[in-house]
Amino acid sequence: MSKNINVALIGNPNTGKTSVFNQLTGLKQKVGNYPGITVEKKEGICKLPRGVKAHILDLPGTYSLNTTSLDESLVVELLLNKNDKDYPDVAVVISDVENLKRNLFLFTQIKDLKIPTILVINMADRMSRKGISMDIEAMEKKLDTKIALVSTRKGQGIERIKELIADYKNLSSAPNVDAKRISPEYFERLQKTFPNEDLYKLWLVITQDVNFMPIEKKHIEDATSFTTKSKEELKKLQHKETVLRYQFINNTLKETYKVDFLAAKGFRASLDKILTHKIFGYLIFFVILLTIFQAIFDWSSYPMDFIDEQFALASEWIKNTLPPGVFTDLLAEGIIAGIGGIVIFIPQIAFLFLFISLLEESGYMSRVVFLMDRLMRPFGLSGKSIVPLISGTACAIPAVMATRTIENWKERLITILVTPFTTCSARLPVYLILIALVIPKGTILGLSYQALTLMLLYLIGFGMAIFSAMILNKILKIKSRSLFMVEMPTYRLPLLKNVAYTVLEKTKSFVFGAGKIILAISIVLWFLGSNGYSEDFKNAEQIVNDRIEQEGLSTYSKNYIQNNIDAYRENALAEGIAPEVIQDSIQSMTHDLRERAEAQEIASYKLEHSYIGQAGKAFEPLVKPLGYDWKIGIAVLTSFAAREVFVGTLATIYSVGSDEEETIKTRMAAELDSSGRPLFNLASGISLMLFYAFAMQCMSTLAIVKRETNSWKWPLFQLGFMSVFAYLVALIAYQILI
Amino acid sequence: MATVADLTQGQKGIIKDFAEHVLPIKLLELGCLPGNSIELIQVAPLNDPIYINLSGSHIAIRRSLAELIELDIIEETQAL
Numbered sequence: 001m002s003k004n005i006n007v008a009l010i011g012n013p014n015t016g017k018t019s020v021f022n023q024l025t026g027l028k029q030k031v032g033n034y035p036g037i038t039v040e041k042k043e044g045i046c047k048l049p050r051g052v053k054a055h056i057l058d059l060p061g062t063y064s065l066n067t068t069s070l071d072e073s074l075v076v077e078l079l080l081n082k083n084d085k086d087y088p089d090v091a092v093v094i095s096d097v098e099n100l101k102r103n104l105f106l107f108t109q110i111k112d113l114k115i116p117t118i119l120v121i122n123m124a125d126r127m128s129r130k131g132i133s134m135d136i137e138a139m140e141k142k143l144d145t146k147i148a149l150v151s152t153r154k155g156q157g158i159e160r161i162k163e164l165i166a167d168y169k170n171l172s173s174a175p176n177v178d179a180k181r182i183s184p185e186y187f188e189r190l191q192k193t194f195p196n197e198d199l200y201k202l203w204l205v206i207t208q209d210v211n212f213m214p215i216e217k218k219h220i221e222d223a224t225s226f227t228t229k230s231k232e233e234l235k236k237l238q239h240k241e242t243v244l245r246y247q248f249i250n251n252t253l254k255e256t257y258k259v260d261f262l263a264a265k266g267f268r269a270s271l272d273k274i275l276t277h278k279i280f281g282y283l284i285f286f287v288i289l290l291t292i293f294q295a296i297f298d299w300s301s302y303p304m305d306f307i308d309e310q311f312a313l314a315s316e317w318i319k320n321t322l323p324p325g326v327f328t329d330l331l332a333e334g335i336i337a338g339i340g341g342i343v344i345f346i347p348q349i350a351f352l353f354l355f356i357s358l359l360e361e362s363g364y365m366s367r368v369v370f371l372m373d374r375l376m377r378p379f380g381l382s383g384k385s386i387v388p389l390i391s392g393t394a395c396a397i398p399a400v401m402a403t404r405t406i407e408n409w410k411e412r413l414i415t416i417l418v419t420p421f422t423t424c425s426a427r428l429p430v431y432l433i434l435i436a437l438v439i440p441k442g443t444i445l446g447l448s449y450q451a452l453t454l455m456l457l458y459l460i461g462f463g464m465a466i467f468s469a470m471i472l473n474k475i476l477k478i479k480s481r482s483l484f485m486v487e488m489p490t491y492r493l494p495l496l497k498n499v500a501y502t503v504l505e506k507t508k509s510f511v512f513g514a515g516k517i518i519l520a521i522s523i524v525l526w527f528l529g530s531n532g533y534s535e536d537f538k539n540a541e542q543i544v545n546d547r548i549e550q551e552g553l554s555t556y557s558k559n560y561i562q563n564n565i566d567a568y569r570e571n572a573l574a575e576g577i578a579p580e581v582i583q584d585s586i587q588s589m590t591h592d593l594r595e596r597a598e599a600q601e602i603a604s605y606k607l608e609h610s611y612i613g614q615a616g617k618a619f620e621p622l623v624k625p626l627g628y629d630w631k632i633g634i635a636v637l638t639s640f641a642a643r644e645v646f647v648g649t650l651a652t653i654y655s656v657g658s659d660e661e662e663t664i665k666t667r668m669a670a671e672l673d674s675s676g677r678p679l680f681n682l683a684s685g686i687s688l689m690l691f692y693a694f695a696m697q698c699m700s701t702l703a704i705v706k707r708e709t710n711s712w713k714w715p716l717f718q719l720g721f722m723s724v725f726a727y728l729v730a731l732i733a734y735q736i737l738i
Numbered sequence: 739m740a741t742v743a744d745l746t747q748g749q750k751g752i753i754k755d756f757a758e759h760v761l762p763i764k765l766l767e768l769g770c771l772p773g774n775s776i777e778l779i780q781v782a783p784l785n786d787p788i789y790i791n792l793s794g795s796h797i798a799i800r801r802s803l804a805e806l807i808e809l810d811i812i813e814e815t816q817a818l
Binding site (some may be wrong): 101235239269276369371485486488 | 783
């Protein structure tokens with residue numbers, strides 16, 4: 001047999017469907033998107049006995065075949081379309097032993113589509129604790145299927161699923177509930193009009209709001225010999241169908257499924273009392289939040305510093321080892337720096353998704369949603385928006401990815417659009433250096449002005465997110481009828497394997513998804529910064545060398561050399577090194593320092609006359625009213641790639657060799673504007689901070705928003721709206737303060 | 739007529755009837771059918787949403803939806 005068996009995993013949310021999928025496929029899985037939409041498509045290969053292979057498709061979780069969301073309609077669409085390449089040879093319905101009754105509802109619907117169906121009853125390890133006993137054989141007979149009793153937690157029963165899949169040809173494909181019983185008269189007529197179609201399929205097509213390709217709904221409605229029913233009548237019939245199905249299920253379970261409530265033990269009730277308590281509930285949530293913040297800001301800084309260093313070293317190594325040339329420069333300054341800019345985010349993303357998946361797997365997340373929903377609603381957000389908004393203080397990229405849990409499209413879109421306002425960690429270096437430059441050191445009520453300013457900036461970011469959500473809620477006209485309903489699953493210990501898979505998968509999808517775009521723009525920025533068309537650029541070395549010969553080094557370079565030498569002398573004297581030795585060292589040091597200073601002056605001159613430098617000059621009239629000169633203009637331009645680039649760019653422009661904050665700060669403080677005042681004064685400093693607070697200066701976020709909304713419309717809207725707003729606020733602030 | 743929104747914490751009720759054309763079919767499928775029981779487990783701060791046990795399914799719904807489900811309240815019997 002050469003053809004793989006097509007298997008579709010179907011089930012209610014929270015039944016451990018993904019665990020079953022992980023155990024069936026192991027690492028032989030891939031996650032992609034369904035064409036045209038952002039619903040994740042998970043598929044994998046599973047080896048069966050006797051050398052047969054199965055292609056396993058993990059379909060989105062759904063409660064029934066009556067769909068209310070995009071994810072769910074996908075399931076129906078596939079099951080109705082026999083021509084789809086993924087159309088299952090066999091459906092595996094995953095259920096959870098505690099909610100079997102409700103899970104069987106979906107099972108009977110799939111069975112009625114006449115697809116060979118296997119029932120997996122998962123979480124069998126909980127049976128005794130919940131006082132549940134079952135007669136599997138009798139149940140198999142009543143449901144006309146084969147059952148696998150599985151515990152993914154203990155890894156039991158997976159082999160049985162594989163055997164049943166391999167043996168799928170012996171499964172019955174007879175329906176459980178005769179569709180005609182819903183309304184004999186109506187279905188009779190339906191059958192007469194479409195003698196070749198399956199009745200239950202027709203019924204599903206008629207009652208769905210989604211239009212399916214294989215059997216066109218319009219085609220049914222247009223059939224002249226057939227009068228369809230009004231929406232209300234159809235709903236009555238659906239109601240009747242639900243009752244019929246539950247009759248069948250109750251009848252089945254009466255004999256085969258027993259719960260001894262006295263034996264049932266559970267800590268859901270007692271845990272819920274604490275975790276959703278009016279006071280303790282919020283307190284506990286707050287503590288968990290603090291822990292997450294701690295991880296993202298503090299713990300992840302170690303791997304991030306390490307990554308930063310390694311990439312700097314790699315770049316240095318390449319420059320020193322490979323023959324100098326355009327290719328080496330591109331590799332060292334463009335590609336390596338670009339990849340570094342992606343990899344640096346991995347620790348934060350991994351930590352964040354580690355926590356989020358722990359909270360989700362344990363069942364706690366539903367409780368947070370329950371606690372927050374009412375508070376978020378006036379702003380057009382849902383209880384489910386809280387997670388992305390909090391994640392945004394680390395980085396907007398994982399935050400935007402975390403919005404996937406919000407089923408309601410409008411609420412999700414608003415969350416995606418406002419999340420970049422929250423103060424992410426990339427804004428921090430910019431804020432810190434500007435605050436140190438322009439905010440006085442004094443204190444008020446024991447709090448330093450500088451700390452207060454930083455806190456205020458965080459509050460402004462969060463306030464702006466909420467405020468713009470409120471406005472978007474008013475102006476966005478999106479019909480989204482998905483109702484708010486959260487299942488509160490039983491608490492369970494997270495499965496390490498599932499958590500690991502989630503973290504791995506999310507990180508991977510960030511690195512390869514957004515990464516490509518970040519890399520491309522980094523290369524473009526590098527090119528624009530290291531190339532120029534003007535004569536000045538081409539002859540930079542000549543010009544700068546001539547200038548140095550005539551006028552000597554710039555005042556700044558002289559100071560730079562002098563400071564370094566002074567520092568060395570002081571140190572050496574303190575250590576008691578002989579004066580002659582010091583004199584010798586200083587001589588060779590001066591030579592080195594001079595060479596470095598010269599190289600930096602050339603680099604600075606080149607940047608000024610490169611494409612991006614020219615752009616900065618052209619850009620100057622636009623930023624002048626905000627109190628910036630062309631150099632800040634360039635920094636603003638290049639930091640479009642990522643906000644933290646601002647500091648690095650200024651360092652290059654001011655030809656400060658090292659990235660040490662102190663040196664850049666001193667240099668920036670010494671910079672004067674045309675009228676002789678410090679360029680970084682209170683007015684321009686605050687104007688800059690406000691600009692960075694509001695502007696969408698992050699192409700990674702744009703890339704991820706594009707991916708998550710699957711269109712350029714929303715990221716461009718975001719870019720336009722945020723940039724214009726940031727510009728106006730910065731302009732007003734500068735003009736008032738100056 | 740009492741609705742699910744009228745339950746107090748820990749109180750149970752038997753679903754009687756509801757405006758079936760406005761109630762989402764999803765809720766029916768979770769077992770929200772006449773004759774089944776609903777227990778109010780917890781009310782969120784600010785009184786909304788509410789957390790119920792709908793014949794075995796533990797879910798949270800908004801109050802506006804709860805008001806559409808009519809039921810007979812069973813006076814709380816003391817637990818053994």
